[in-house]
């Protein structure tokens with residue numbers, strides 16, 4: 507009897523304690539939920555309220571539910587591929603053909619891979635960076651489908667340790683670049699391939715170390731205006747809130763970027779820098795410093811067509827956000843702008859993922875789609891956001907646009923329809939396609955006012971604020987023929 511009572515008291519106590527723990531955990535901020543359970547639910551309402559973009563840009567929640575969403579590559583047909591290393595998967599986010607701002611469907615493209623992270627497409631292949639190998643699959647870029655069995659073109663890459671993801675990109679020079687992070691926070695590596703960017707022939711042969719002293723360069727891309735390779739790099743941890751800066755480096759062949767002996771602009775590391783003065787002096791200073799512990803990951807140089815003028819020479823960088831800082835930093839996408847003397851200016855691009863220590867998203871990677879729209883992945887909620895600009899980039903529903911877009915004479919409404927969709931004409935002229943707050947100018951009875959030639963002339967010099975689009979005479983005649991049909 508006494509035992510029974512004791513047991514039931516213990517039982518009640520257990521329930522109370524367990525209940526208390528659940529209550530406490532549920533009161534903690536979402537990051538713990540995210541870390542404990544792999545993925546936080548996307549908070550659409552909070553995102554709506556908090557996300558800020560520069561004037562004229564808008565975002566939509568393009569797809570969600572892909573736990574651990576990491577790196578991406580855009581397919582020319584409008585699809586986006588996305589890696590989920592912990593799930594061993596690569597997803598395909600099908601293009602938004604119905605124009606509702608969301609991917610039409612999310613499908614598993616590949617599974618049972620060994621922590622796939624970096625992705626790239628080149629010459630009919632999809633390249634996938636597993637944690638210790640590079641695979642390539644024949645890939646059909648029109649259909650967005652795998653077209654044959656994979657080849658393992660590189661194996662035996664150093665695995666495990668602090669920085670186990672690999673990023674792969676095919677460079678404009680045709681070489682395949684692979685970044686391999688350090689195994690530790692700060693140490694001398696035994697494997698010389700750690701903390702480097704390597705490169706190989708695209709068939710995996712002729713591997714060589716390209717640049718060293720890079721603690722963890724998760725994202726890299728080539729500046730379209732001069733072909734220079736730039737890479738993000740995460741500074742070391744456990745040296746306080748504000749040191750050292752995270753880095754953007756301009757990577758040159760044979761370059762040494764300081765880790766583990768130096769931080770930031772050749773400042774000796776307190777643990778490893780002693781007696782390494784000569785090496786430190788030879789190391790290359792960052793091209794740009796980000797805030798300490800902001801964790802820059804993916805980056806992309808944007809194609810400036812259709813964007814505001816100051817994006818002419820610019821890149822977007824995802825700052826994943828700090829884990830070892832007493833006040834959170836990062837948790838945003840920034841834009842970098844190269845001014846005419848090559849100076850880099852950093853600005854906020856997409857903010858609001860962290861407000862007063864409350865986290866609702868962590869940006870990882872950024873790619874620009876075939877139509878110019880910008881896709882941003884978030885491994886905190888397993889989502890991808892899509893960012894468009896005014897009527898000019900990404901606001902038209904993606905259509906399978908058979909090439910060519912133009913022909914010699916012009917005046918063909920079938921070609922015109924493609925320009926109408928591609929250029930996002932409906933976003934200002936039809937309520938259904940307009941973003942909230944846009945003033946819609948309805949078009950009607952145009953046939954009473956214009957013929958094909960005079961409408962083509964109007965489009966060559968439209969009445970402001972109707973924008974001027976960069977089209978050839980033939981393309982304008984195609985477009986005019988279609989617009990006359992649509993708004994007879």
Ligand code: HEC
Pocket residue numbers: 896897898925926929930931932933934935947949950955961964969970971972973975985989
């Ligand atoms: C950013 C918004 C915007 C976009 C995008 C846009 N337009 Fe316009 N458009 C306007 C505005 C505003 C006017 C009215 C100008 C005025 O005050 O006369 C206009 C006027 C026109 C007119 C003249 C209508 C008339 O009654 O004379 C035509 C035709 C037209 N647009 C076609 C197009 C086509 C074709 C496209 C796509 C290539 C397009 N527009 C894209 C804003 C836009």
